[in-house]
Amino acid sequence: xxxxxxxxxxxxxxxxxxxxxxxxxxxxxxxxxxxxxxxxxxxxxxxxxxxxxxxxxxxxxxxxxxxxxxxxxxxxxxxxxxxxxxxxxx
Amino acid sequence: xxxxxxxxxxxxxxxxxxxxxxxxxxxxxxxxxxxxxxxxxxxxxxxxxxxxxxxxxxxxxxxxxxxxxxxxxxxxxxxxxxxxxxxxxxxxxxxxxxxxxxxxxxxxxxxxxxxxxxxxxxxxxxxxxxxxxxxxxxxxxxxxxxxxxxxxxxxxxxxxxxxxxxxxxxxxxxxxxxxx
Amino acid sequence: xxxxxxxxxxxxxxxxxxxxxxxxxxxxxxxxxxxxxxxxxxxxxxxxxxxxxxxxxxxxxxxxxxxxxxxxxxxxxxxxxxxxxxxxxxxxxxxxxxxxxxxxxxxxxxxxxxxxxxxxxxxx
Numbered sequence: 096x097x098x099x100x101x102x103x104x105x106x107x108x109x110x111x112x113x114x115x116x117x118x119x120x121x122x123x124x125x126x127x128x129x130x131x132x133x134x135x136x137x138x139x140x141x142x143x144x145x146x147x148x149x150x151x152x153x154x155x156x157x158x159x160x161x162x163x164x165x166x167x168x169x170x171x172x173x174x175x176x177x178x179x180x181x182x183x184x185x
Numbered sequence: 186x187x188x189x190x191x192x193x194x195x196x197x198x199x200x201x202x203x204x205x206x207x208x209x210x211x212x213x214x215x216x217x218x219x220x221x222x223x224x225x226x227x228x229x230x231x232x233x234x235x236x237x238x239x240x241x242x243x244x245x246x247x248x249x250x251x252x253x254x255x256x257x258x259x260x261x262x263x264x265x266x267x268x269x270x271x272x273x274x275x276x277x278x279x280x281x282x283x284x285x286x287x288x289x290x291x292x293x294x295x296x297x298x299x300x301x302x303x304x305x306x307x308x309x310x311x312x313x314x315x316x317x318x319x320x321x322x323x324x325x326x327x328x329x330x331x332x333x334x335x336x337x338x339x340x341x342x343x344x345x346x347x348x349x350x351x352x353x354x355x356x357x358x359x360x361x362x363x364x365x
Numbered sequence: 366x367x368x369x370x371x372x373x374x375x376x377x378x379x380x381x382x383x384x385x386x387x388x389x390x391x392x393x394x395x396x397x398x399x400x401x402x403x404x405x406x407x408x409x410x411x412x413x414x415x416x417x418x419x420x421x422x423x424x425x426x427x428x429x430x431x432x433x434x435x436x437x438x439x440x441x442x443x444x445x446x447x448x449x450x451x452x453x454x455x456x457x458x459x460x461x462x463x464x465x466x467x468x469x470x471x472x473x474x475x476x477x478x479x480x481x482x483x484x485x486x487x488x489x
Contacts (some may be wrong), residue, residue, distance in 0.1 A: 116448045124434075126358030126385070127350050137445035142401075144447060146439060153355055168441035172368070174401070174432050177385070179356060180418045224373060229396045229404040229426055239418060243431075247418065259428065273414040287412065301386070303431045306422035316417040318425070327393075358385060365387050365431075 112137055118163040120145070120172065127153040129163075130173060131184070141175035170180055198364070230255050233307045239262070240305040245364035247271070248295060249308070259299035265290040269329045271320075272335075284321045288328030296353065303365045336364055367450055372397035374441075381410070382427060388412050392425065401429035403487040 099106060105137045115134050122130045122143070130143030151163040220276035233252050238263065240248045246254035255292055269289040341363055372394070381391045382403060392405030404426050412420045419425075 104187035113452060116451055117444075124358075125356050134450040135442070135444045136367065136371065138451070142368050144368075144371070147441075148442065153353070155352075168434075168436045170437050170442050172371075172435040172437070174429070174434070176392070176430070177358065177433055195436040197390060204400045222483055224369070224398055226398045226400065226402055227399060229402065233424075233426075239422065241416070247416075257424075264395075269418070273417070285417075299428075300430075302428050303386075304427045306419070306425040306427055308418075311424050313418070316420050318419070364388070 109139065111183070115183050119184050120185075121184050122184065123179040123182065124173070124177045125179060126177065128177075129153075129164075130171075134163070138175070140179040141181070143173050143175070143178070143181075146170050146171065154157075156176070200257075203359045204280060224258055226257050227255070230259065230261075230305075233305070237308045237313070238305055239308055241303040241365055242297070243301050243303055243363050243365055245332075248292070248297075249313075250295065252305075255298075259302055259305075261297045261299070261302070261305070263295045263297065266278075268292050268325075270325070270332050272328060272331055282321070286321045286323050287317065288323045288325040290325040295341055339364070366399075367454075368401060369397065369399050370450075371447065372403070374443075375437060378438060378441045380405075382432055382438070383434040384398070384427070384431050386431075387416070395424065401432070403427045403429065403432070403439045424453070436458065436465075441449065 097115065112134070116133060116136075120134045122132075122145070124130060129151045130145060130148050131151070132148030135144040135146050137143040146169065148168045150166040150168065152166070153163045192233055219259035230252075234254065236252060238252045239249065240250075240263065242248065248266050248270050249269060250264060251321065253262045253264050255261045267289050272286045274285045343359040347359060350357045375394050376396065376422050378394055379391065380394045380403075381389055382405070383389050389410055391410040392408040394403060395406045396404040396427055404424060406424050408419065408422060413420070470480065
């Protein structure tokens with residue numbers, strides 16, 4: 096809370112997320128999953144809604160990093176307790 | 186016994202009058218209550234009271250019984266509970282069985298703490314046993330033993346997987362108590 | 366509260382719920398509560414070998430904490446509104462919740478209407 100923006104308003108972690116609304120984000124999730132999509136909404140639990148989302152599942156028994164399974168969803172709600180981090184991508 | 190309805194009738198009259206005299210406020214208050222009640226845990230479950238339901242618990246147990254009461258945390262009391270275990274057709278050595286198996290046992294009354302519920306649903310009592318056709322019933326102890334072995338194997342596998350994933354920067358989403 | 370209100374606007378729509386144990390359940394969203402527990406009707410698309418008894422289920426109550434994703438029809442989501450609500454944080458959805466309590470009984474009222482109303486009210 097020690098950082099402030101130009102207007103002197105305190106800056107919080109969720110301010111970063113707010114700037115990503117209607118932008119592409121990469122969300123890292125529990126269970127070796129990642130979800131890329133356009134951020135349409137979020138709340139303080141990291142619940143969020145992504146549009147045109149692509150999910151990558153790195154769920155291969157032996158070679159974890161080889162080709163992930165890809166799943167697409169036009170509109171998806173992601174429950175916050177699975178979220179590890181939110182990464183702005185451009 | 187015959188006096189009871191008469192008493193009720195007497196009691197109802199003043200209430201009705203009150204309702205009419207306070208007509209301006211009363212319906213709105215009632216609406217507010219009903220609209221807010223519609224989206225509560227209680228409202229979602231209340232329709233299943235005294236009906237046959239199934240409950241899936243976080244440890245993977247399937248319980249079937251009559252829902253008698255519940256509260257806002259989805260704590261449940263179920264009567265005449267039967268626990269049933271379904272084994273899917275995959276064996277430890279990777280081969281598939283020809284017939285899937287199940288086992289069941291009568292358990293009686295259950296009080297279930299809400300946090301252990303994964304899902305619950307109302308059963309159609311006309312078709313609830315249809316899915317058992319084609320399944321082979323075994324004694325509960327046999328099926329339970331097999332399931333325990335499978336669970337132990339899964340815990341081992343997941344532990345290994347967690348390690349492997351972690352080394353690649355991924356977090357596994359597995360908790361020992363979650364076997365559903 | 367935001368997503369509680371959000372799910373209320375999806376009532377009667379078809380959704381697909383993916384649980385943390387990887388099973389997917391398709392159904393009509395019938396109710397939601399403050400913990401985001403969901404109630405579905407007309408369910409289908411369940412792993413039949415692991416949960417064979419679900420074919421005889423009339424309605425399903427799913428505890429919110431076991432949900433991983435909820436997939437929905439993009440046409441049933443007002444994105445601009447949702448973004449706006451997220452920017453304003455919890456305050457706006459207080460309005461929406463209040464507005465939904467005073468919803469007319471007529472179920473044909475488009476559910477998004479009262480949200481639009483709430484946005485208009487809050488930006489005054």
